Amino acid sequence: MAEEKIIMAGFGGQGVMSMGQLLTYAGMIEEKNVSWLPSYGPEMRGGTANCAVIVSDKQVGSPIITNDATAAIVMNRPSLDKFEDDIRKDGKLLINSSLIEKKASREDLTVFYIKANDIANDLGNAKVANMVMLGAYLEITKVVKVESVIEALKKVFGPAKEHLVPLNKDALEKGAEAVR
Amino acid sequence: MMQVVYEKTKGLTDKQTHYCPGCTHGVIHKLVGEVLVELGVLGKTVGVAPVGCSVLAYDYFNCDMHEAAHGRAPAVATGIKRVLPDHTVFTYQGDGDLASIGTAEIIHAAHRGEKFTTIFVNNAIYGMTGGQMAPTTLIGQKATTSPYGRDQATTGMPLKVSEMLATIDGAAFVERVSVHDVPNIRKAKKAIKKAFQVQIEGTGFGIVEILSTCPTNWGITPVDSLTWLKENMIPYYPLGNFRTPEEVK
Amino acid sequence: MSKTLMKGNEALGAAAIQAGCKYFFGYPITPQNELPEYMARELPMIEGGAFVQAESEVAAINMIYGAAGAGARCMTSSSSPGMALKQEGISYIAGAELPCVIVNISRGGPGLGGIQPSQADYFQSTRGGGNGDYRHLVYAPATIQEAVDLVMEAFDVADYYRNPVIVIGDGMIGQMMEPVEFKELKKRDLPVKDWATTGTNEERKPNIINSLALDPAELEKHNQKLTRKYKEMEEKEVRHEDYQVEDAELIFVAYGTTSRITRNVVDSLREEGIKAGMIRPITLWPFPTAAIQNVPASAKALLAVEMSEGQMIDDVKIAIEGRLPAYHYGRSGGMIPVPEDIIEKAKEILGGVK
Numbered sequence: 001m002a003e004e005k006i007i008m009a010g011f012g013g014q015g016v017m018s019m020g021q022l023l024t025y026a027g028m029i030e031e032k033n034v035s036w037l038p039s040y041g042p043e044m045r046g047g048t049a050n051c052a053v054i055v056s057d058k059q060v061g062s063p064i065i066t067n068d069a070t071a072a073i074v075m076n077r078p079s080l081d082k083f084e085d086d087i088r089k090d091g092k093l094l095i096n097s098s099l100i101e102k103k104a105s106r107e108d109l110t111v112f113y114i115k116a117n118d119i120a121n122d123l124g125n126a127k128v129a130n131m132v133m134l135g136a137y138l139e140i141t142k143v144v145k146v147e148s149v150i151e152a153l154k155k156v157f158g159p160a161k162e163h164l165v166p167l168n169k170d171a172l173e174k175g176a177e178a179v180r
Numbered sequence: 181m182m183q184v185v186y187e188k189t190k191g192l193t194d195k196q197t198h199y200c201p202g203c204t205h206g207v208i209h210k211l212v213g214e215v216l217v218e219l220g221v222l223g224k225t226v227g228v229a230p231v232g233c234s235v236l237a238y239d240y241f242n243c244d245m246h247e248a249a250h251g252r253a254p255a256v257a258t259g260i261k262r263v264l265p266d267h268t269v270f271t272y273q274g275d276g277d278l279a280s281i282g283t284a285e286i287i288h289a290a291h292r293g294e295k296f297t298t299i300f301v302n303n304a305i306y307g308m309t310g311g312q313m314a315p316t317t318l319i320g321q322k323a324t325t326s327p328y329g330r331d332q333a334t335t336g337m338p339l340k341v342s343e344m345l346a347t348i349d350g351a352a353f354v355e356r357v358s359v360h361d362v363p364n365i366r367k368a369k370k371a372i373k374k375a376f377q378v379q380i381e382g383t384g385f386g387i388v389e390i391l392s393t394c395p396t397n398w399g400i401t402p403v404d405s406l407t408w409l410k411e412n413m414i415p416y417y418p419l420g421n422f423r424t425p426e427e428v429k
Numbered sequence: 430m431s432k433t434l435m436k437g438n439e440a441l442g443a444a445a446i447q448a449g450c451k452y453f454f455g456y457p458i459t460p461q462n463e464l465p466e467y468m469a470r471e472l473p474m475i476e477g478g479a480f481v482q483a484e485s486e487v488a489a490i491n492m493i494y495g496a497a498g499a500g501a502r503c504m505t506s507s508s509s510p511g512m513a514l515k516q517e518g519i520s521y522i523a524g525a526e527l528p529c530v531i532v533n534i535s536r537g538g539p540g541l542g543g544i545q546p547s548q549a550d551y552f553q554s555t556r557g558g559g560n561g562d563y564r565h566l567v568y569a570p571a572t573i574q575e576a577v578d579l580v581m582e583a584f585d586v587a588d589y590y591r592n593p594v595i596v597i598g599d600g601m602i603g604q605m606m607e608p609v610e611f612k613e614l615k616k617r618d619l620p621v622k623d624w625a626t627t628g629t630n631e632e633r634k635p636n637i638i639n640s641l642a643l644d645p646a647e648l649e650k651h652n653q654k655l656t657r658k659y660k661e662m663e664e665k666e667v668r669h670e671d672y673q674v675e676d677a678e679l680i681f682v683a684y685g686t687t688s689r690i691t692r693n694v695v696d697s698l699r700e701e702g703i704k705a706g707m708i709r710p711i712t713l714w715p716f717p718t719a720a721i722q723n724v725p726a727s728a729k730a731l732l733a734v735e736m737s738e739g740q741m742i743d744d745v746k747i748a749i750e751g752r753l754p755a756y757h758y759g760r761s762g763g764m765i766p767v768p769e770d771i772i773e774k775a776k777e778i779l780g781g782v783k
Contacts, residue, residue, distance in 0.1 A: 021606065025434050028608045036434075036606035040460055040544070061693040062686075063605050066767045193635070223631035226499065238637045244626035246498045247639040249521050252491035255483065259495025259503070260626060262452060262479040267628055285491070288484035 009050035010075025015130035020051035025152035026144040027055040035063035128171035135175025202395040202402020232274035233307040251282025254289035269296040293350030293384040311397030315339040346422035352384030354422040358391040432608040438463035444580040451478040452503035454492035460600035461534035486511040490518025497527035498638035500625030506532035520559025524640030528587035534603035545763025546599035551740035567713040573607040669717035677706030721748035
């Protein structure tokens with residue numbers, strides 16, 4: 001890995017921002033250079049949410065990802081339409097096929113279809129669909145270790161929500177399985 | 181044998197004031213200075229001077245002073261009091277400063293219940309800038325920017341600051357007084373003292389509106405000014421207490 | 430101390446508290462709200478600390494005026510239109526010679542403008558948006574770590590010179606998260622605040638905080654005194670970073686967010702064999718004029734990259750004194766320059782200068 005530039009996008013409440021933060025946190029735990037840049041403003045109020053995460057071996061230059069994303073994780077249809085073109089040639093596109101029926105239109109990408117919401121529902125909590133996608137992404141790219149994400153989760157959750165760690169761990173694992 | 185019958189309060193410096201002959205700012209300065217000394221807080225007091233005739237008040241009060249931008253004295257006092265909650269903080273403001281450009285600051289200082297005291301000098305005119313109309317100028321009263329007399333249709337009715345602030349719960353003490361004669365000066369001093377006591381006890385914001393004269397810009401003699409105040413201002417701006425907390429009643 | 434992942438706005442607040450700031454006065458405006466929100470959570474937990482949500486930016490800066498006059502380390506923050514409202518207070522604070530730190534997480538303008546990242550407040554920050562002959566330091570961090578370091582230093586610098594210090598970022602610096610480490614600062618020898626309004630205790634003459642001087646001779650003397658102070662700042666506090674400048678033919682000048690994009694551009698151009706470099710002003714005032722004047726002989730042109738229609742370019746031109754052509758590339762209104770477009774502009778310039 002030299003530099004991973006990931007766009008994560010979905011609608012508000014799909015946990016897109018926290019998915020990005022966890023990856024960033026995990027990268028930091030592994031002493032990599034990281035940045036997390038969210039979209040902000042009125043579009044956050046119920047509309048689409050997205051963030052750009054960079055995990056790099058060298059100093060992070062611009063935290064903005066324009067058309068050179070190494071990967072994109074899209075959780076809903078508008079996000080696919082908006083960000084498909086921002087992925088570089090031969091990049092990876094992870095599509096939440098529980099909610100997106102459309103297929104990727106580019107042929108130069110490696111595309112993964114993951115039924116994130118169905119998998120999350122099977123686990124008993126639709127909210128961990130983001131963790132399913134993150135698990136799949138980590139399995140594909142190995143940007144950071146799953147253990148680092150778990151460690152980050154514990155730090156972010158704190159003692160009060162530590163009981164949620166096993167569920168999130170399962171979701172990461174199921175996501176990984178889906179693309180194995 | 182000589183006997184001392186009167187001493188200038190050490191609440192004021194020895195600097196000669198710039199106020200016009202007959203202006204009642206001097207009397208009000210004296211009352212505030214005396215109260216600070218009588219309450220034993222002079223050495224732990226910070227005053228905030230306004231923009232207007234009393235812009236140079238920082239030279240006259242014998243305590244630490246801060247000269248604010250026009251209308252902003254309550255905001256400056258908020259900053260000081262939050263840093264020095266055990267000190268006594270007051271603003272000294274005229275009607276242009278407080279009732280016009282600084283309405284947001286005074287309302288919200290009262291609204292937050294800031295624990296400082298405001299001495300509000302209402303002489304129904306802009307003095308420093310040369311006699312322009314103030315929000316407090318009376319209907320029909322001539323000023324350089326109301327040369328035909330203040331017209332209600334185009335400039336509204338004079339603003340009653342005490343009545344307005346008395347509607348705000350954070351304003352613990354609100355009283356309007358006058359300094360046109362000795363009995364009223366005595367009452368004014370009592371009100372000023374109570375307002376400072378409210379602050380010292382930490383009850384909330386306190387303001388004393390003091391009806392004052394401006395012989396120079398009103399264009400009448402100092403003596404006539406006192407009569408004019410009594411006959412014209414008091415009927416519109418009734419004297420009295422609008423709010424007092426139980427503790428100081 | 431270990432690193433923590435923090436949002437820029439919150440890191441700015443944490444850095445201020447670390448630097449001993451106990452008082453914050455502010456008014457909500459996007460995209461800096463996480464900073465006052467952080468202060469509202471943290472300051473009440475500190476002995477004697479206070480957070481006040483003011484009724485306006487005008488009130489907030491005047492609360493700072495009062496708190497700074499009382500000798501406290503205090504901070505306010507805002508974004509572009511709110512900063513415009515604060516200019517009155519900043520002028521008074523500079524005139525009365527009080528220390529404070531002001532953060533501007535700027536956005537597009539003029540007027541209400543937008544809320545996306547912008548650098549269109551360069552003039553407002555460096556030319557003195559308020560009235561009168563005054564100056565203040567303007568730090569422009571490019572990373573969250575640098576923002577933290579500069580905020581902490583800003584309090585010392587403000588105290589040392591008795592002058593407001595501005596830290597300017599944009600929505601990107603405010604909103605993004607990066608790892609930060611809170612490091613011990615090199616201590617400056619700071620003067621005692623014997624001028625503060627802390628009460629006379631009836632033991633000394635009253636202290637007066639004031640910016641009024643009705644006697645022109647007195648005011649001129651005061652202006653001259655301030656100017657000497659500003660000169661000292663120009664000599665001692667100017668800061669910049671050189672990136673690949675030594676043999677560069679095209680030298681970019683960019684600060685804050687755009688410097689990060691431009692750094693990538695320099696790398697891309699170098700990969701293509703084009704000798705590009707970048708001078709990154711860390712202080713916008715004082716501007717790193719000497720760094721621009723002393724560009725290597727290899728330099729053929731300068732290119733200022735800004736998120737504005739052209740503001741810093743003026744300082745670049747002043748510095749280079751016509752010896753080299755100085756160009757501007759800018760996006761505005763919250764649009765962020767993309768590397769490809771900057772590269773194209775760079776090639777166009779190099780083609781033209783040959």
